[in-house]
Amino acid sequence: MHTKATTRIFIQSLSEVTQREVILRGWVYRLRMLSKTTFVILKDCSGEAQCVAATEVIEELHLKTEDVIEVRGRVRVDERAKLGCEVEILEARILNRSGQNLPFNSAADIESVGLEKLAEYRPLALRNEYVGNVFRIQAALLKFFREYLTDRRFTEIITSKIVASGTEGGTNLFELKYFDRIAYLAQSPQFYKEHAVAGYERVFETGHVYRAEPHSTRRHLTEYYSLDVEFSFIDGPEDVIQLERELLAYIFDRIEQNHAPVLNTYRKTPLPRMLDVPCWEFGECLELLKEHFNRTDLTDDLDPEAERQLCQLANERTGTAAVFVLGFPLLARPFYSAPRGSNGAASSFDLLFEGIEITTGGQRLHHREDLEAALRGRGIEPTNFENHLRMFDLGMPPHGGFAIGLERLTARILNLPNIRQAVLYPRDRYRVTP
Amino acid sequence: MHTKATTRIFIQSLSEVTQREVILRGWVYRLRMLSKTTFVILKDCSGEAQCVAATEVIEELHLKTEDVIEVRGRVRVDERAKLGCEVEILEARILNRSGQNLPFNSAADIESVGLEKLAEYRPLALRNEYVGNVFRIQAALLKFFREYLTDRRFTEIITSKIVASGTEGGTNLFELKYFDRIAYLAQSPQFYKEHAVAGYERVFETGHVYRAEPHSTRRHLTEYYSLDVEFSFIDGPEDVIQLERELLAYIFDRIEQNHAPVLNTYRKTPLPRMLDVPCWEFGECLELLKEHFNRTDLTDDLDPEAERQLCQLANERTGTAAVFVLGFPLLARPFYSAPRGSNGAASSFDLLFEGIEITTGGQRLHHREDLEAALRGRGIEPTNFENHLRMFDLGMPPHGGFAIGLERLTARILNLPNIRQAVLYPRDRYRVTP
Numbered sequence: 001m002h003t004k005a006t007t008r009i010f011i012q013s014l015s016e017v018t019q020r021e022v023i024l025r026g027w028v029y030r031l032r033m034l035s036k037t038t039f040v041i042l043k044d045c046s047g048e049a050q051c052v053a054a055t056e057v058i059e060e061l062h063l064k065t066e067d068v069i070e071v072r073g074r075v076r077v078d079e080r081a082k083l084g085c086e087v088e089i090l091e092a093r094i095l096n097r098s099g100q101n102l103p104f105n106s107a108a109d110i111e112s113v114g115l116e117k118l119a120e121y122r123p124l125a126l127r128n129e130y131v132g133n134v135f136r137i138q139a140a141l142l143k144f145f146r147e148y149l150t151d152r153r154f155t156e157i158i159t160s161k162i163v164a165s166g167t168e169g170g171t172n173l174f175e176l177k178y179f180d181r182i183a184y185l186a187q188s189p190q191f192y193k194e195h196a197v198a199g200y201e202r203v204f205e206t207g208h209v210y211r212a213e214p215h216s217t218r219r220h221l222t223e224y225y226s227l228d229v230e231f232s233f234i235d236g237p238e239d240v241i242q243l244e245r246e247l248l249a250y251i252f253d254r255i256e257q258n259h260a261p262v263l264n265t266y267r268k269t270p271l272p273r274m275l276d277v278p279c280w281e282f283g284e285c286l287e288l289l290k291e292h293f294n295r296t297d298l299t300d301d302l303d304p305e306a307e308r309q310l311c312q313l314a315n316e317r318t319g320t321a322a323v324f325v326l327g328f329p330l331l332a333r334p335f336y337s338a339p340r341g342s343n344g345a346a347s348s349f350d351l352l353f354e355g356i357e358i359t360t361g362g363q364r365l366h367h368r369e370d371l372e373a374a375l376r377g378r379g380i381e382p383t384n385f386e387n388h389l390r391m392f393d394l395g396m397p398p399h400g401g402f403a404i405g406l407e408r409l410t411a412r413i414l415n416l417p418n419i420r421q422a423v424l425y426p427r428d429r430y431r432v433t434p
Numbered sequence: 435m436h437t438k439a440t441t442r443i444f445i446q447s448l449s450e451v452t453q454r455e456v457i458l459r460g461w462v463y464r465l466r467m468l469s470k471t472t473f474v475i476l477k478d479c480s481g482e483a484q485c486v487a488a489t490e491v492i493e494e495l496h497l498k499t500e501d502v503i504e505v506r507g508r509v510r511v512d513e514r515a516k517l518g519c520e521v522e523i524l525e526a527r528i529l530n531r532s533g534q535n536l537p538f539n540s541a542a543d544i545e546s547v548g549l550e551k552l553a554e555y556r557p558l559a560l561r562n563e564y565v566g567n568v569f570r571i572q573a574a575l576l577k578f579f580r581e582y583l584t585d586r587r588f589t590e591i592i593t594s595k596i597v598a599s600g601t602e603g604g605t606n607l608f609e610l611k612y613f614d615r616i617a618y619l620a621q622s623p624q625f626y627k628e629h630a631v632a633g634y635e636r637v638f639e640t641g642h643v644y645r646a647e648p649h650s651t652r653r654h655l656t657e658y659y660s661l662d663v664e665f666s667f668i669d670g671p672e673d674v675i676q677l678e679r680e681l682l683a684y685i686f687d688r689i690e691q692n693h694a695p696v697l698n699t700y701r702k703t704p705l706p707r708m709l710d711v712p713c714w715e716f717g718e719c720l721e722l723l724k725e726h727f728n729r730t731d732l733t734d735d736l737d738p739e740a741e742r743q744l745c746q747l748a749n750e751r752t753g754t755a756a757v758f759v760l761g762f763p764l765l766a767r768p769f770y771s772a773p774r775g776s777n778g779a780a781s782s783f784d785l786l787f788e789g790i791e792i793t794t795g796g797q798r799l800h801h802r803e804d805l806e807a808a809l810r811g812r813g814i815e816p817t818n819f820e821n822h823l824r825m826f827d828l829g830m831p832p833h834g835g836f837a838i839g840l841e842r843l844t845a846r847i848l849n850l851p852n853i854r855q856a857v858l859y860p861r862d863r864y865r866v867t868p
Contacts, residue, residue, distance in 0.1 A: 008667060010587070025666075025667040025831070026635075027829050027831075044635055044667075045587045045589075045634060045635035045636050045666075066828060066829035067829065068829050068830065068831045068832075095667075095831060095832055096800055096801060096826075096829070096830050096831060096832070098827060098828060098829040099824075099827030102827070102828065121828060122629050122633065122825070123630070123632030123633045123825055123828040123830070124632075124633070125633065126630060126632075126633020126634055127632070127633045127829070132633060132634065135591065136589060138592075139584075139590040139591070142590060143584060143590070146577070146580075150573075150577060153444070153479050155479075155569065155573055156573040156576060156577070157569065157573070157858060158572075158642075158659050158840075158857075158858060159858055159859055160657055160859040160866075161595075161642055161657065162644075162656075162657055162861050162866055163866065163867075164866045174610055174611065174612065175610070175611040176611075176619070177608065177610075178608065178866055179648065179863060181866070183866045185610070192859065195556050195868075196556070196557070196560060196858075198557030198558075198560075199556065199557045199558070199559065199560020199561045199566060200479060200560055200566065201460075201478055201479035202479050207641065207642070208592075208595055208641070208642070210596075212613070214613065223594055223595065223596055225592050232479075233442060233460075233478075233529075366530055367530060387867060387868055390533075391556075391557055392530075393532060393533030394532060394533065394536065394555060395461050395500035395501065395502050395530070395532040395540075395557065395561070396502065396530050396557070397459070397461075397502045398502075398529055398530070406592075423592075424591060424592060424593055424594075424626070424630075425593055425594040427596050432594075432596055432597065432598045432612055432615070433597075433598045433821060434629075434821055
C-alpha cells in the first residue's frame with residue numbers, strides 16, 4: 001500500500017514509478033472523449049503522457065485542450081505507450097482554464113499558421129513541438145557556443161548597448177533620449193571586444209545588437225542576437241577562419257549528439273562538415289560568378305544572389321554548401337580592417353552558409369597609426385575616434401575575430417525560410433510588439 | 435636536437451616542454467633590467483612566465499612594461515619559479531609598443547586608482563589581476579547560473595529589449611526613436627518570461643535591462659544585467675525561494691571549487707551557505723527593526739539602511755548575512771503579484787544579501803480576471819494591458835520567478851563597495867562613455 005502522493009513529478013519520471021500513485025501537472029495537449037473512456041494526453045516540460053479516466057467521472061470538469069490541470073493517478077505498465085506506461089486518473093482538477101476559440105491548437109500541425117499569429121500567440125506556439133523546438137535548438141547553439149569558447153580560455157564579457165556614437169560612423173543608429181542628451185543603441189560590440197582582448201587576450205560576448213535598417217526583408221532584423229568572438233596573437237585572418245571552423249564543427253557535433261531526432265524533423269541532410277569548408281579569395285569568387293553564372297555586375301561586395309550562387313558552387317565542389325570568402329576590397333569593409341597584401345584587399349571575410357552570410361570577421365588593425373591613416377583615407381578626422389584610438393596605446397596585440405548572427409544560423413540549420421521564425425519577438429521596420 | 439619552434443604556445447603549457455624551444459606571445463608585465471641580466475615577466479591569458487636574457491642582447495629593443503612581444507626561447511627547469519621553469523630568451527621582437535606615460539601599470543597595486551580611470555583605461559585595468567578577476571568571477575557566476583538551470587529543464591530564452599510600453603506602467607523608461615514612432619527600452623523581461631512559461635514551463639534569460647533612474651548612487655545603474663528565472667506549477671512563493679536557495683548554493687559551491695584562491699583575495703569569509711538562508715515575513719521584519727534598531731519610519735517597503743540592518747540580524751541569528759523577506763504589502767509591489775493570504779500582503783519577496791537587495795521575486799497572478807481586478811484596483815484600465823492579458827487565455831499555469839542583478843551579486847560576493855566596480859562600462863545618469 002502506498003501513501004497518497006503529495007509531490008508533483010515530471011512525466012519523464014513516470015516509468016520509474018509504475019504501480020505507484022503520482023501527481024502530474026501540465027497542459028491538456030490532446031483530448032479524446034469516448035462514451036465510456038476519456039483519453040487525455042498531458043504535456044509538461046519533460047514529455048507527454050497518456051492519462052485515462054472513465055468519462056462519467058471526468059466529464060463534469062468540461063476539459064478542453066490547452067487547459068492547465070493537475071492529475072492524481074496511478075501509473076500502470078502499457079507496452080503500447082511511448083513511455084511504457086500510462087496513468088489511470090484517480091482525480092483531476094483544473095488549475096487554469098484556457099480561453100474559447102483559440103486561433104490554433106498547440107498540438108496541431110501549425111506550419112501553415114502565419115508568422116504574425118505565431119508571435120501574437122507565442123505561449124501556444126511554444127507549446128507546439130515544431131515551433132518550440134526551434135528555440136530549444138537555438139538555446140542549445142548558444143550553450144555550445146559558450147561552452148567551446150569558455151573551455152579554450154575565452155572570457156565572457158558584457159558590454160554596454162548604450163553608446164555615445166556608432167562604431168562604423170553613424171548610419172542606421174537608433175537614437176535614444178538619455179536624460180538631457182542623445183545616445184545610441186550599439187550596432188556591435190566591435191570596439192569593446194577589441195579593447196577587451198588587450199586585457200584578456202580572448203573574449204566572447206552574446207547579446208543584442210541594433211541596426212535601424214529601414215528595409216524589411218526575410219534576412220533582416222532591427223534587433224538581433226550576435227555571437228561575438230575576438231582573440232589576440234593571431235598571425236592572419238586564416239587563424240580566425242580556422243577558429244570559426246572548429247567552433248562551428250564543435251557546436252554542430254554537439255547538436256547532432258544531443259538533438260538528432262529534432263534536427264531531422266527540420267532538415268533532410270546532416271549538418272555541414274565545417275572543418276572542410278573552403279576559403280576562397282574574393283577575386284576568385286567574382287571570377288567564378290562570371291564563369292558559372294555570367295555575372296559581371298559585382299565589384300566590391302556580394303549580393304544575396306551571389307551568396308546563394310557561391311554556396312551552390314561550394315556544394316558542388318566540396319559537398320558542403322558553405323564557403324569563407326576572404327579578401328573583400330578594403331574600402332568596402334570597416335576602417336579597422338587589416339589589409340591583405342598591397343592590392344587594396346582586406347584581411348576580412350564572410351562565411352556564406354547554406355545560401356546566406358552568417359558571419360563577418362577578419363583581422364583588425366592593431367597599430368594606432370594604421371587606424372589613423374585608415375580613418376583619414378576615408379575622410380574621417382581621427383580625433384573623432386580618440387576615445388577608441390587611445391586604447392591602442394595600452395598594449396594592443398595583433399587580433400581578429402568574428403560575429404555570428406544567431407537568428408540567421410538557427411534559421412539556416414533548421415531550414416526556416418524567414419529569419420523571423422528564429423526570433424521569439426521579431427523587431428523590424430514595422431514591428432515593436434508583441 | 436629540436437627543430438626551430440614555429441607555433442606559439444600558452445605559458446601554462448611551459449612545464450610540459452622543458453628543454454625545448456618555444457614561442458610565447460604576451461605582454462611585458464614586469465621588467466627588471468640589471469647590468470648583465472634582464473628579467474621579463476611575460477603575461478598571456480594562461481599565466482605569467484619569467485623570461486631571462488643577457489641585457490646586452492635585449493636592450494636594443496627598449497622594452498617597457500605593457501609592450502606586446504613575441505619571445506623565442508628555451509624552457510629550463512627552475513625549482514624557484516612558480517611554474518617550475520623559466521624561459522631563456524633566444525630572440526624577442528616587439529609586436530606592438532605601448533604608449534609613454536600611461537596612468538598606471540597593469541602589474542601595480544591599483545586598488546587606489548579611481549573608477550573613472552579604470553573604465554577609461556579598461557584594457558590596462560583588465561590586465562591587472564585585481565580588476566581582471568572581478569569580471570572572470572562574474573563570467574563564472576553567469577556560467578554556473580545557466581548550467582544549473584539548463585540541467586533542470588529550464589530553456590534559455592531571448593526576448594526583445596525594444597518594447598512598445600513598460601511592464602510597470604511607464605515611469606523610468608528610456609525613450610527610443612523607432613523609425614516614425616516612439617518605443618522604449620525594456621525595464622525587465624517580466625511579461626515575456628511569464629508568456630514563455632505558458633509554453634515551456636521553465637525558462638531563464640540573461641540580458642540587459644534598462645532603468646532611466648535619475649539618481650546616481652553606489653547601488654544603481656541605468657543599464658544592468660539581469661538573471662531572470664520563471665517557472666510553472668508552483669504551490670506558492672516558498673517554491674520560488676527554495677529554487678533560488680538551491681541555485682545560489684550551486685553557483686557558490688562551483689565558484690568555491692573553481693576559484694577559491696581568487697575569491698579569497700576579495701573576501702575574508704566563505705560564501706554564505708544559501709540553503710540555510712531564512713525567510714522572514716515582512717511584518718516580522720518591521721517588528722525586528724523596531725525592536726533592535728528603534729525604527730518606526732517604515733511601513734510598506736524597506737530602505738537601504740533596513741536592508742543592512744536585517745542582514746546584520748540574520749547574521750547574528752544564523753551566521754549568514756542573508757534573508758528572504760516575504761509578504762511585502764501588495765500595493766507596494768507590481769500589479770501582477772499574487773496575494774499572500776487576505777491581509778493585503780503579496781506573495782512577493784526580496785533577497786537581502788550581505789546588506790543589499792539582490793533579488794526581487796514572487797508568485798504571480800495567473801488568472802486573467804485576477805490581473806484585471808488588480809489593474810482596476812490601481813486605477814488602470816485593463817484594456818491598456820490587453821496584449822499582455824490575452825496570453826493568460828492560452829493555458830497559463832500557476833507560476834513565479836525572480837531576477838538577480840548580476841552586478842550587485844558580483845559586487846557583494848567580491849566585497850566591492852561600488853556597483854560600478856562590477857561593470858565593464860557603467861551607465862548612469864551622467865555616463866554613456868567609454
